[in-house]
Amino acid sequence: MINITKTYLPDRLKFNDYINEIFKLGYITNNGKFVQELQKKLENYLSVENLLLVANGTLALQVAYKALELKGEVITSSFSFVATTSSLSWEGLEPVFSDIDPETFCMEPKSIVKAVSGKTSAIVPVHVFGNACEVEAIGDIAKEHNLKVIYDGAHAFGVRYKNKSLLSFGDATTLSFHATKLFHTIEGGAVIFKDKEVYKKAKDMINFGFNPDAGGLPDKIGINCKMNEFQAVMGLCVLDDIEYILSKRAGIHGIYVKELNGIVKFQEQNPFSARNYSYFPVLFKNERQALKIKEALKKNGIDARRYFYPSLDTLPYIKAKQIMPVSRSVSERILCLPLYDTLSEEDVFRIIKIVKDNI
Ligand SMILES: Cc1ncc(COP(=O)(O)O)c(C=O)c1O
Secondary structure, three states, X not given: OEOOOOOOOOOHHHHHHHHHXXXXXXXXXXXXXXXXXXXXXXXXXXXXOOEEEEOOHHHHHHHHHHHOOOOOEEEEEOOOOHHHHHHHHHOOOEEEEEOEOOXXXXXXXXXXXXXXXXXXXXXEOEOHHHOOOOHHHHHHHHHHHOOEEEEEOOOOOOOEEOOEEHHHOOOEEEEEOOOOOOOOOOOOEEEXXXXXXXXXXXXXXXXXXXXXXXXXXXOOOOOEOEOOHHHHHHHHHHHHOHHHHXXXXXXXXXXXXXXXXXXXXXXXXXXXXXXXXXXEEEEOOOHHHHHHHHHHHHHOOEOOEOOOOOOHHHOOOOOOOOOOHHHHHHHHHEEEEOOOOOOOHHHHHHHHHHHHHHO
């Protein structure tokens, strides 16, 4: 079976050496040596500051909302993984959707403005498939209406924008380091905060609210979502190999683009945003065609995912104020084709042939 992605597993001996050291030290969690090392290396690799490692990308969103004191309504994208919206509801916030651009799949600034109300406290846009949102326009809207901006950057690991890190925009950006992601720590995630004081507060918050500057007492509300040492050493190993992973993915991406150009529609890339080759989404004419190709691939042991489906304005536990027509239309017609470092060229051409034969 060829799945949409395959977890990158680093050199076993190198990983074992780290595991042996963890056993020797006998210290496996609570901001250990390897979590601290990974934090520093990631800040350096990503060119960011105030990066807080956490247990997963969903909790990264929740911690960011809490640390930035969101309340009331939060404008977000209905074209995302369910966690972007469910994390808001889980925190007692009200998700209000705005629609996406049909070409870039990211939130459309004009639609954000329409969704602003007296109760809005923040915007949570998504860098969909690693493609940068219109960060300047979103920043201007936030400034005008005094709103916080938290980017869900789960797909945007390492993406550069106009010569700086895309992850440095907004009041915070969250990342997911799930095993299916480009860079992973088995499960894991991070929040990158703009403000050092908010970062410090969040660092206490992920450890039950214990504040070392207050004699170690819990002087604020907290939760437990710390990354552990086993997760961190997986991250250290994967980070060492990241250039290799990116180059393999770029190669496969290039073949798909060359062979499918003019046959299916691609996501339009923000011209100022570099690619990280995290996904290969393709858009079909209609849902029938997308489902036909999904089925044809499945018959050949290939799993193309309907990602993201369904559009989140259809979630049964959200009272969406309005239907999001563009998000629904893209959701119904999109498939992500398999993309991972060990996918062979032979298999890539097989996938391409099945798509071409069934269109
Ligand atoms: C856009 C987006 N946001 C949030 C998440 C949640 O991350 P995690 O699975 O690490 O909790 C994901 C995970 O796939 C995602 O794709």
